[in-house]
Amino acid sequence: MFETLKSLAAQVNDRRIEDLFSDADRAEQFSTRFDGMLFDYSKTQIDADIRAALLDLAKEVPERRDAMFAGSAINETEGRAVLHTALRNLSGTPIEVDGKDVMPEVLHTLSRMEELAQELRGSDITDVVNIGIGGSDLGPAMAVRALAPYHDGPKCHFVSNVDGADLTDTLKVCDPKHTLFIVASKTFTTIETMTNARSARDWLVAHGVAQAGRFVALSSNLAGAAEFGIPEDRVFGFEDWVGGRYSVWGPIGLSLMIAIGPENFRAFLSGAAEMDAHFQQAPLAQNMPVMLALVGLWHHQVQGHPTRAVLPYDNRMARLPAYFQQLEMESNGKSVTMEGADVVETVGPVVWGEPGTNGQHAFYQLIHQGRDIVPCEFMLAAQGHEPDLSHHHALLVANCLAQSEALMRGRTLEEARAKLADKFDGDELERQASHRVFPGNRPSTTLIYPKLTPEMLGRIIALYEHRVFVEGVILGINSFDQWGVELGKELTTALGPMVNGEVDAAGKDGSTRQLLGFVHGAQA
Numbered sequence: 470m471f472e473t474l475k476s477l478a479a480q481v482n483d484r485r486i487e488d489l490f491s492d493a494d495r496a497e498q499f500s501t502r503f504d505g506m507l508f509d510y511s512k513t514q515i516d517a518d519i520r521a522a523l524l525d526l527a528k529e530v531p532e533r534r535d536a537m538f539a540g541s542a543i544n545e546t547e548g549r550a551v552l553h554t555a556l557r558n559l560s561g562t563p564i565e566v567d568g569k570d571v572m573p574e575v576l577h578t579l580s581r582m583e584e585l586a587q588e589l590r591g592s593d594i595t596d597v598v599n600i601g602i603g604g605s606d607l608g609p610a611m612a613v614r615a616l617a618p619y620h621d622g623p624k625c626h627f628v629s630n631v632d633g634a635d636l637t638d639t640l641k642v643c644d645p646k647h648t649l650f651i652v653a654s655k656t657f658t659t660i661e662t663m664t665n666a667r668s669a670r671d672w673l674v675a676h677g678v679a680q681a682g683r684f685v686a687l688s689s690n691l692a693g694a695a696e697f698g699i700p701e702d703r704v705f706g707f708e709d710w711v712g713g714r715y716s717v718w719g720p721i722g723l724s725l726m727i728a729i730g731p732e733n734f735r736a737f738l739s740g741a742a743e744m745d746a747h748f749q750q751a752p753l754a755q756n757m758p759v760m761l762a763l764v765g766l767w768h769h770q771v772q773g774h775p776t777r778a779v780l781p782y783d784n785r786m787a788r789l790p791a792y793f794q795q796l797e798m799e800s801n802g803k804s805v806t807m808e809g810a811d812v813v814e815t816v817g818p819v820v821w822g823e824p825g826t827n828g829q830h831a832f833y834q835l836i837h838q839g840r841d842i843v844p845c846e847f848m849l850a851a852q853g854h855e856p857d858l859s860h861h862h863a864l865l866v867a868n869c870l871a872q873s874e875a876l877m878r879g880r881t882l883e884e885a886r887a888k889l890a891d892k893f894d895g896d897e898l899e900r901q902a903s904h905r906v907f908p909g910n911r912p913s914t915t916l917i918y919p920k921l922t923p924e925m926l927g928r929i930i931a932l933y934e935h936r937v938f939v940e941g942v943i944l945g946i947n948s949f950d951q952w953g954v955e956l957g958k959e960l961t962t963a964l965g966p967m968v969n970g971e972v973d974a975a976g977k978d979g980s981t982r983q984l985l986g987f988v989h990g991a992q993a
Contacts, residue, residue: 470943471610471814474522474771475500481514486877486910489516500533503747506928511763512877513844513912514772515754520754524762526943527753533942538749540566540710544949545807550710551949553934554745555928556718557738566710575719578705580721582733585685586622589649594623596643599724600665601653604631604713605687607655607795609724611788612737613718618785618971619729620856624648627724628669636668647677653721655707657693660961666697687720700713714795715934733923740927758935764914766940768844769818778836779822781848782869783921788820789848800937800948801937803864816903816944822846826868826894837875837907837956845913847873848929849892852920869915879909981990 489495499511499520515523537543540550550566555588560739563570589597599609606629613625626639650669654662670680683701686694689706705720717725718738726734748758760874767775777797779790801817825847836843849869853862885905886898893901909940916932917926941948966972967985974985 470526471771474519474767476516477519477522478767479772480939481519483655486512486514486912489514501755501760503652503757504743506757506916506925508761508916510760511912512873513764513767513914515764515767517793520763524759526766527759527763530753530942532747534938536959537631537938538745539625540564540571541605542618544710544712544947546947546950546952547709551712551715552708552710553712554716554742555573555706555719556711557741557745558933559735559738559742560907566708571708575930578707578720582705582720582726583734584613585723586726586731586734589727589728590622593647596626597623597649597651597724597727598626598628598639598669599653599953600628600662600669601651601687602659602661603610603795603799604664604716605655605659605721607654607788607792608714611786611792612722612725612930613728613789614731614734615783615785616725616923618739619923621730622727625724625728627665628665629661631664633668633682635987636665640669640672643964645678647674649938651684651687651724652694652697653687653688653701654711655689655709657688657690657697658899659941660958662973670698678823685723686954696888697926712951717930721953722744729923732937736928736960737923740922740924741931742900742927744935749897758932758941760934761914761936762939762943765818765844765936766943768912770944772816772820772842773815774842774844776821776841776843778817778828778843779820779848779868780825780828780845781822782825782865782874783848783850784827785921786848790820792930793822795819796933797937798956799951801941801944802947802953803946808945808967811894812944812946813817814944816946817940825872826865829868829872833872836911842911845876846874847913847915849917850900850919850921850925854920858989872990873913873915874908875907876911876913877909879907879911880905881916882906 496509496511499515500507502511506923533543537551538554539829540552542548542550544551552564552566552571555571557562558564558572561572564572566616599606604626610627626643627638628636631632636781650666652666654661673683673936680698684699686699686704687702688694691701691704694704695701707716707719709718713720718741722734748756753759765777768777779793781789797820803816804812806812836845847869850865853859855861884900885902888905889898889901937948967974968988
């Protein structure tokens, strides 16, 4: 599949990206625009021939894309539709799954969420604690922080780790008389979430606060929620065609709606729906999710770069790299195709990152001068939310643009010598200059947009969701299951009684027995 592209890569790998800009139109020709958003991939080795070969990989994407939006069961290993897009279909245009229109229930649930969000605004609830893990935590936690300028409701907190420190530290700043808990678990059996939820209930009891009205469940397990003590009118369910890491658009996003209000939450959904329409309608070469995916495939599958850095120049987007890390690595971290055959190519890169400018004083050293090339994905709003600190934002923009330029240009030994000639000479000049050499020719992309609003955040998340989908289609894998998390869960269940000393660990390997012995000794 990638043979032609690997042959093209071998021909251009020593070419300087900077030299490609001898074409005055390169920046415009190797960018994609959508309604105020600009995705610039001109600082890569991709040229017209390479782009044509990449687009040839995407020929099956439209058919698979249309099947997803139509409600077909494209999650074939689980026999499910993939319809997180329905959660942002505010028009209510019918979408059928097994012959039934799902939109009336989607819109009814959205209306119920809005009623609760408004109710809380007129209540004595000051703090809301979302208890979840994985997709039931990362999405709303990321979005609540990202949209801090739009907060006008109770303060939202997030607890995900079963480590008791997470819950303890969160509850230290909450008043039990004015705190509401959201328990986010589709099955209402997730061990980390339910352990934290029970401890939260114990916290209320210890402070003499009745549980009634203090818990909301985001779950499809009505019986489990009722057993916990949460009435049906405080349960918000969602169907099995919504995967956890794609669920922020529905009930899992309740904490976000509470934080920013129903109107802004609808704007968030509308932004995602706009990207959905673009993904469905734009030609492949001008299709932002398609081109974002193809650039990623070029860097990882073709050029062999093992990691990808996501670098938002926005402090409020601090959780975005972790969110995209889960989206990409849980979706496409597979080793077999849809048919069960071994995947020939490597699948997903390691995705990581940190907001600029903090990362510049941490790991950018390796990005600039390390031996491994790390393709970088910069993200930047042209405007900030703090007009009184506009000079801060100007410096932020300058830093972002400077980093992508520096990665491309680098610094030669001759240039380093010239900078140091007034300080050193002879062998010492050579030694010192060698430390100031930047190889450059390192690829990056930049996604730039006017301002981070609820609508824009919705667009950005949907853009990356569809990027992952396109990659999965081209690689022939199922992006919507996650069997890789199951074995660890099974072993945890078996190990629990061994940790508590209730069951002998004789059947375990020597390392596990030794580690359990250490724990038991430390607890004695």
